[in-house]
Each structure stands twice: as structure tokens, then as C-alpha cells.
Amino acid sequence: MTATTTPGRPSAAAPPPRPRPLLTRRRRRALLPWALLAPGLAVLGGLLLYPLGRVLWLSVQDYGLDNILSGETDFNGLENYAELLSDGYLWRVALPNTALFAVVAVGATVVFGTLVALLLASLRPLARTAVISCVMIAWAMPAVTGTYVWVWIFDVDRGIVRQGLEAAGVLGPDGLNWFADRLLFYGIVTLNIVHHGFPFVAVTVLAGLLTVPRELYEAALIDGAGAWQRFRHVTLPVLRPVFAVVTILSTIWDFKVFAQVFLMPGGDGANREVLNLGVWSYLQGIVQRDYGSGAAVAVLLTLLLLAITLVYLRSLFRDEELR
Amino acid sequence: MTRRTRWMLGRALAVAALLAFTLFPAYFMVASSLASSRSVTGTEALLPAEPTLDNYRYALTEAGFLTYLGNSLLVAVVTVAGSALLALLAAVAVSRFRFRLRTTVLVMVLVVQMVPLEALVIPLFLQASSLGMLNSLLGLSVVYIALSLPFAIWMLRGFTAAVPAEVEEAAYIDGASWPRMFWSVLLPLVAPGLVATGIFSFITAWNEFLIAFAFMDDADTYTVAVGLRQFFGQNTTDWGAMMAASTIITVPVMLFFLFVQRGLVSGLVQGAVKG
Numbered sequence: 299m300t301a302t303t304t305p306g307r308p309s310a311a312a313p314p315p316r317p318r319p320l321l322t323r324r325r326r327r328a329l330l331p332w333a334l335l336a337p338g339l340a341v342l343g344g345l346l347l348y349p350l351g352r353v354l355w356l357s358v359q360d361y362g363l364d365n366i367l368s369g370e371t372d373f374n375g376l377e378n379y380a381e382l383l384s385d386g387y388l389w390r391v392a393l394p395n396t397a398l399f400a401v402v403a404v405g406a407t408v409v410f411g412t413l414v415a416l417l418l419a420s421l422r423p424l425a426r427t428a429v430i431s432c433v434m435i436a437w438a439m440p441a442v443t444g445t446y447v448w449v450w451i452f453d454v455d456r457g458i459v460r461q462g463l464e465a466a467g468v469l470g471p472d473g474l475n476w477f478a479d480r481l482l483f484y485g486i487v488t489l490n491i492v493h494h495g496f497p498f499v500a501v502t503v504l505a506g507l508l509t510v511p512r513e514l515y516e517a518a519l520i521d522g523a524g525a526w527q528r529f530r531h532v533t534l535p536v537l538r539p540v541f542a543v544v545t546i547l548s549t550i551w552d553f554k555v556f557a558q559v560f561l562m563p564g565g566d567g568a569n570r571e572v573l574n575l576g577v578w579s580y581l582q583g584i585v586q587r588d589y590g591s592g593a594a595v596a597v598l599l600t601l602l603l604l605a606i607t608l609v610y611l612r613s614l615f616r617d618e619e620l621r
Numbered sequence: 622m623t624r625r626t627r628w629m630l631g632r633a634l635a636v637a638a639l640l641a642f643t644l645f646p647a648y649f650m651v652a653s654s655l656a657s658s659r660s661v662t663g664t665e666a667l668l669p670a671e672p673t674l675d676n677y678r679y680a681l682t683e684a685g686f687l688t689y690l691g692n693s694l695l696v697a698v699v700t701v702a703g704s705a706l707l708a709l710l711a712a713v714a715v716s717r718f719r720f721r722l723r724t725t726v727l728v729m730v731l732v733v734q735m736v737p738l739e740a741l742v743i744p745l746f747l748q749a750s751s752l753g754m755l756n757s758l759l760g761l762s763v764v765y766i767a768l769s770l771p772f773a774i775w776m777l778r779g780f781t782a783a784v785p786a787e788v789e790e791a792a793y794i795d796g797a798s799w800p801r802m803f804w805s806v807l808l809p810l811v812a813p814g815l816v817a818t819g820i821f822s823f824i825t826a827w828n829e830f831l832i833a834f835a836f837m838d839d840a841d842t843y844t845v846a847v848g849l850r851q852f853f854g855q856n857t858t859d860w861g862a863m864m865a866a867s868t869i870i871t872v873p874v875m876l877f878f879l880f881v882q883r884g885l886v887s888g889l890v891q892g893a894v895k896g
Contacts, residue, residue: 334714338707345767349744438878440828443867458663554737576739583743596740
């Protein structure tokens with residue numbers, strides 16, 4: 299009720315109006331959510347949005363150590379981008395190592411995770427809970443320690459894989475430095491990523507599987523559908539939104555792997571053949587102190603991710619039933 | 622064999638293979654950490670003949686992991702406290718009030734979460750360097766608060782939205798002001814959510830490598846994730862000590878993780894899905 303105060307009614311006998319409080323109860327109520335949001339938004343703005351703007355700003359400058367000291371800017375237009383995009387290294391090494399790797403890793407993670415989910419769905423509840431707890435251990439492993447464990451498993455001199463292959467007679471006494479080979483290097487990274495990433499897919503898809511109405515499968519069974527057909531024509535369409543979410547989240551994660559590459563032998567810049575966009579940007583910016591061109595690489599990576607995020611948001615907000 | 626036993630057998634084999642693949646790295650990490658000799662090989666590490674805790678002693682004392690653990694703990698505690706407080710306020714705002722731009726704020730928080738850390742590390746490094754915050758554990762914590770905040774807001778939002786409006790109204794009828802209602806009604810009801818969110822923030826801060834590696838060049842301020850790198854040599858690596866330190870880092874994360882896994886999954890999926 300807004301009319302209780304009836305401000306417009308003229309009345310000669312009215313006492314002089316009391317000074318209105320600066321903030322009425324109503325206005326206070328309207329401002330309260332913003333007051334609650336303010337600290338969080340300030341932190342997000344200052345530490346995520348402002349740096350994001352700054353990286354754009356840096357990417358159009360020739361910004362080095364001397365610029366930090368002098369505080370002067372050295373605007374050079376799109377030169378960093380021109381240099382970056384005309385660099386054969388980007389197209390031959392960094393971009394394939396980022397994008398192709400992400401496609402392969404996401405595909406492997408989603409397919410394997412789905413298979414695990416189907417396996418879990420066929421177990422009895424008690425066994426299922428036990429297996430899920432074990433699967434969670436792979437997810438819980440921090441990226442840093444997980445990466446070092448994989449490096450240790452594949453250690454070139456004394457690792458268990460090398461010893462195993464040597465004992466089996468596949469590998470000669472000279473051994474093989476698989477970390478030096480780009481494909482094998484990324485094979486190990488993929489193994490690491492799939493091992494770390496499949497539990498999320500498995501648990502999420504399982505949650506979806508358990509919501510699929512049983513009648514749909516029974517109907518398909520009566521129609522004579524085999525296991526694959528039931529998956530293809532019942533599970534997949536019903537769980538399409540779930541698959542969209544896990545695929546796109548995995549893509550976003552796999553595009554920006556850093557520690558899993560950087561901590562591998564040669565991944566810290568010693569072997570330029572194995573760098574991806576994130577590591578390259580770090581080496582250019584923080585290590586070489588060429589902040590401008592490092593920022594340009596970072597912006598390129600961000601634009602790629604932004605495109606994927608837009609697809610993500612579209613797929614989320616298109617599916618009315620998910621809201 | 623009947624079809625059914627074949628199916629049961631196949632399924633049992635699949636479960637066994639899955640468990641072996643899943644658990645092997647964790648098992649191998651712990652087994653290697655118990656090795657008695659420094660130059661342990663892979664096959665020797667698989668089943669330690671004489672398990673000792675030498676590697677743990679070495680990692681904690683001589684390699685300085687006690688310091689790194691202290692640093693990481695401090696950073697994680699500040700991160701958890703900061704992000705829980707900010708996320709709670711923000712989550713209450715977006716879930717218990719209707720106001721203009723509410724959806725915009727929510728979508729913006731979601732989008733900000735997608736920004737790759739790799740894009741932020743250069744400007745954050747320059748910012749920290751100009752503020753003299755490099756090698757500062759507090760500076761690192763503030764960055765981690767920002768990093769964990771978007772997800773924390775989305776996750777807590779589910780918990781604050783679940784408190785029925787009638788409970789809130791009952792408090793007003795009893796004469797409670799908004800702050801009183803917040804403190805005595807809302808807060809106790811979302812406490813489990815706060816615990817889950819806090820654990821998530823803890824894991825973020827504890828595991829983070831990139832920013833910590835860029836910010837810290839003084840060994841006294843290393844976090845555990847950064848400190849681990851010192852065992853990694855160009856030619857030889859002290860795998861026993863490395864795996865002991867890795868185990869020390871991993872165990873708290875795993876315990877916490879098993880505790881929050883339910884919330885984590887639903888937070889990632891539903892939190893991100895509900896508009």
C-alpha cells in the first residue's frame with residue numbers, strides 16, 4: 299500500500315511535515331540486496347574484471363620491464379596480434395596443442411565417463427556407492443600431485459612403464475624419451491586429464507540416467523530395441539542437456555590446462571614443441587617479461603573460451619525444462 | 622556358461638579394471654612414498670619391501686614442507702573465511718530478493734567464472750608487483766577469494782533459496798528486523814551449505830599452482846603446490862620424497878572431497894543450470 303501517506307492532500311490544519319527520513323523503509327529494502335552484493339562484486343570487479351580489461355589493454359602495447367619502472371605506456375596498436383597471428387609457431391604448435399588436444403581429451407573423457415556411468419547404473423546401490431567413492435579419489439587428486447604421479451609412472455629412467463616395456467622386450471636398453479615426443483607427451487597429458495576428469499562426467503551422467511523413466515526403456519524393449527538402440531534412441535535424447543553440460547564444462551577445463559603441461563619434463567619451456575597457449579602466454583609474459591605479447595596470447599585463449607562459453611550459455615538457457 | 626553368468630563375469634571384470642585404473646595412481650603415490658631408498662625404481666616402489674617413513678621426515682624437515690604446509694594452511698583459511706562471508710551475502714541477495722538486474726548479476730558471475738586464470742596471471746602479477754604484494758601470503762589469499770567466489774555464490778545460492786519464505790516471514794511477524802532474521806533464522810539454516818562451500822574454497826586455494834608460482838619467488842612463502850617442484854630435477858628426481866610430499870598434500874583434499882562430493886556435483890550441474 300503506497301497511498302497511506304497521501305502526500306498531495308492539502309490541509310491547512312496539518313502540522314508542519316516532519317522531515318522525511320533519508321531512506322524510507324521501502325527504499326532501504328530496495329537497496330539492501332545491492333548492499334549485500336557490493337563486497338562480492340567489488341572483489342570480482344577488482345580482481346577478475348579489472349585484470350581482464352587490463353590484459354586487453356596490455357595486448358595492444360609494447361609493454362616490458364622498463365614500462366613498469368617508468369610507468370609509461372607504449373601503444374603499438376594491433377602489432378602484437380599481427381605478430382602472433384603471422385607466427386607459424388601459433389598455427390603449427392600452440393593452437394593444435396590447445397584445441398586439438400582439448401577435442402581429443404574431451405571426447406575421451408565424455409565417452410569413458412559415460413561408459414562408467416552405464417556400468418555404475420547396472421550395479422546394486424551398495425556396490426554402486428562403494429565404486430563411486432573409489433572413483434572420487436581420482437577426481438580429488440590435486441592436479442599438481444596427480445601430474446607428478448603420472449610423470450613418475452612414465453619416468454624415462456626408472457619408471458614402472460619403462461621397466462615393464464623393457465621386461466616385455468618392447469623397449470631396448472636405451473629406452474625412449476617419450477616426453478620429448480610431442481604426440482607421446484600429449485598422450486600422457488590426455489591420460490592424466492581423462493583420469494582426473496572422468497569422475498565428474500560419470501557421476502553427472504549417472505545422476506541423469508537414474509532420472510530416465512523406466513517406462514521408456516520398457517517401451518523400447520517391447521519394440522525390440524537392442525542395448526545400443528535403447529542408448530541411442532532413449533538415453534541420449536533424454537540426457538541431451540546433461541551431455542551438453544558435461545561436454546562444454548570439460549571443454550572449458552581442457553582448453554586451459556596449465557599445471558598438467560607445465561610440470562611435465564620439458565613443459566616449462568625447455569621443449570617448445572609441447573607448449574599450449576596458456577603455458578606460452580605465461581612464458582612470454584611472466585618469464586620473458588614481454589607482457590604485451592604474452593597478453594595477446596592470453597586474449598586469444600580467452601576469446602576461444604568465450605566462444606565456447608556462449609555456446610554453453612545458449613544450450614543452458616534454451617532448455618526450458620532445465621531452469 | 623549361461624548368458625547371465627557371462628554378463629555378471631564381464632561386469633565384474635569391468636568394475637575391477639575401472640577400480641585398478643582409478644586407484645592405481647593414488648596407490649602408487651603412497652607406495653612410493655614408503656620406499657626406503659632414495660633411488661627407488663618403479664617396480665621396487667610398487668610393493669615397498671621395507672616400508673619406512675624416512676621420506677616423510679626428509680620432506681617435512683629438511684625440504685621445508687612444514688613451512689609450506691603452514692603457508693598453504695594460512696592462505697586456505699583466509700580464503701575460506703573471506704569467500705564464505707562474501708558469497709553468503711551475495712547469495713542471500715540474489716536468492717531472497719527480487720530486484721532489477723538480478724539475472725544479469727547471476728549470469729555475469731557465471732561468465733566471470735569462465736575467465737581463464739592464464740589470462741589473469743599477467744595483469745594480476747603486475748598489479749601485485751606495483752602494490753608490493755608479490756611474495757605476500759595475504760595478497761595471494763585475496764586473489765584466491767576472488768577465484769573461488771563465483772562458484773561459491775552459485776553453490777550457496779541453492780542453499781539460501783531452499784529456505785522457505787514462510788520461515789522468514791514468521792521471523793518478521795515475531796518482530797525480528799532483517800539483520801536479526803538473517804542472523805537467527807537464515808544463517809543456521811544455510812550452515813551446511815557454508816561448510817560445503819568453505820571446503821570447496823579450501824580445495825581451490827590448496828591446489829592452485831599458477832598464481833602461486835608466479836607470485837612467490839621466495840622459498841619462505843611457497844605454498845605446497847609450488848614447493849613440490851623443488852624435488853623435480855632436470856636429470857634426477859627424488860621420487861621417494863616427492864611422493865611423500867604429494868601424499869601429505871593429497872590426503873586432506875581427499876578427505877574433504879569425499880565429504881562434499883554430493884554438493885560439488887549438484888553445485889556444478891544444478892547451480893549452473895537453474896536460471
